Amino acid sequence: MEEKSQNKFQESIDLLNDAIAKEIATSMQYMYFHVRFEDAGYEYLSRMMRQISIAEMHHIEEFSERIMYLQGDVDMNPAFKTRQIHDVQEGLKFCMELEANTIESYNMASRTASEHKDAVTHKLFQDTIVEEEQHHDLFRTELQNFIDYGPKEYLLMQSIAGSKANSKKAGHPEMYKEED
Structure with missing residues (x-):
C-alpha cells in the first residue's frame, strides 16, 4: 500500500487557509457594514466599507493562488459569523479590532513561513500586512472623527454626503457639483 x-x-498551506478564513469573514463583515451604513444614508462610510471589503477579497484570491501553487487545497470557510452591529462607533471599534488581530496573526x-524556508509566502504576508495597516489606520481615523465631532455631527456629515449622492441618482446632478 502506497503512503x-x-x-x-x-505549514504554509495551513497558514494561508487560516488567513483565507479570516479574510472571508472580515470581507463579509465589512460588506454588512457597507449595506447597513448605505441604508442609513452614511455615504462615505458606506463606500469605505465596500472598498475595504473588496480589498479583503483580493487577499483571498492572492492567498488561494499561493495555495494552489504549493499544490494544496483551498478551504473557503469563514473564520467567524458576521456580527449584526448597528451602532457606528461600535462598528468602527470592531473593525479596528479585526484589523489589529489580523496584523498580529499575519x-x-x-x-x-520564513522559518519553514518559504520566502514567497513570507513576502505575501508582509505585503498584506501593509494593506491591513492602512485599513486599520482608516478605521482609527474615522473613529477619532466620530469622537472629535461627536456622534450627531459625524453622522450628519455622513448623511449630507448620502443626500448629495441620492440627489444625483434621482436625476438632479446639477444641484450638487462634485468637489474633489
Missing part, C-alpha cells in the same frame, strides 16, 4: 507523502509546504504567519 501519501506529506507536502513540504503544508506577522506570526510571516515569521513561520
Whole structure:
C-alpha cells in the first residue's frame, strides 16, 4: 500500500487557509457594514466599507493562488459569523479590532513561513500586512472623527454626503457639483 507523502509546504498551506478564513469573514463583515451604513444614508462610510471589503477579497484570491501553487487545497470557510452591529462607533471599534488581530496573526504567519524556508509566502504576508495597516489606520481615523465631532455631527456629515449622492441618482446632478 502506497503512503501519501506529506507536502513540504503544508505549514504554509495551513497558514494561508487560516488567513483565507479570516479574510472571508472580515470581507463579509465589512460588506454588512457597507449595506447597513448605505441604508442609513452614511455615504462615505458606506463606500469605505465596500472598498475595504473588496480589498479583503483580493487577499483571498492572492492567498488561494499561493495555495494552489504549493499544490494544496483551498478551504473557503469563514473564520467567524458576521456580527449584526448597528451602532457606528461600535462598528468602527470592531473593525479596528479585526484589523489589529489580523496584523498580529499575519506577522506570526510571516515569521513561520520564513522559518519553514518559504520566502514567497513570507513576502505575501508582509505585503498584506501593509494593506491591513492602512485599513486599520482608516478605521482609527474615522473613529477619532466620530469622537472629535461627536456622534450627531459625524453622522450628519455622513448623511449630507448620502443626500448629495441620492440627489444625483434621482436625476438632479446639477444641484450638487462634485468637489474633489
